[in-house]
Amino acid sequence: MKALITGARGTVGRALTRQLEAGGHEVVVWDRARVPIDDYHVMEAFVRQVAPDVVYHLAIASQPSGREGESWLVNYEWASELAWITRVLAVPLVFTSTAMVFSNHAQGPFTRDSVPDAQEGYGYEKRRAEERVRHQNPDARIVRLGWQIGDAPGSNNMIDYFDRQVREHGVVRASTRWYPATSFLADTADALAGLTVRPPGLYMLDSNRAWTFYDIACALSRKHQNAWRVEPSQDFVYDQRMRDDQVVMPSLAERLPGLAPG
Incomplete structure (x- = not known):
């Protein structure tokens, strides 16, 4: 092809x-x-x-x-x-x-x-x-x-966002009331x-079955040897998740064992 x-x-x-x-x-x-x-x-x-x-x-x-x-x-x-x-x-x-x-x-x-x-x-x-x-x-x-999750910094993905937040603010503030796609x-x-x-x-x-941004940020930090300090917030209240049974995406929990089963 x-x-x-x-x-x-x-x-x-x-x-x-x-x-x-x-x-x-x-x-x-x-x-x-x-x-x-x-x-x-x-x-x-x-x-x-x-x-x-x-x-x-x-x-x-x-x-x-x-x-x-x-x-x-x-x-x-x-x-x-x-x-x-x-x-x-x-x-x-x-x-x-x-x-x-x-x-x-x-x-x-x-x-x-x-x-x-x-x-x-x-x-x-x-x-x-x-x-x-x-x-x-x-x-x-x-x-x-x-929002895409990469394996390392260097592109426009969630890992880059975490790195930038820590450089600028010393911490990643992550909402416990936001469910991102x-x-x-x-x-x-x-x-x-x-x-x-x-x-x-x-x-x-979308691979997010049931997890808030705070859940995901904490699990990603643990996966990367606690690379970022994550603090909970309620700054953003939004459920962005998408549901489509035509394509079954691997659950985030399969990639992030630290997540509770969704």
């Missing part, structure tokens, strides 16, 4: 690339420096040239260049164009979205029937992109992801790699 990946240098993109290459698959990276994302004809010609068996659209506007409207261009318009290109060329599309399509005013656990309501920022752009991708390519697979990167990559054989539609990947 040949996979074309946008956002291959990002947190999930690097993990997915490793997963696919370990399985003997070929990965082609979409380099925005060589292939612009605002010229439809150039984009279509590139996809035709690569002739992938699947396109994974993971890219987000994580490294802004200062271009006006760049976030909307990357998060919405690029997704729209890719959805149409893959429809025309009959190439399976896997488009990653986010649990943040639900605002902090909505309360989970969310299901595939829950209606996204984000009205601003990244969550709003992804919500609108989901709608557009579904319109442009009804055969696309739209995948909502939660979250998964380990390796599990997310494994699930994404397997979605090409599943039917088109909406999928939600």
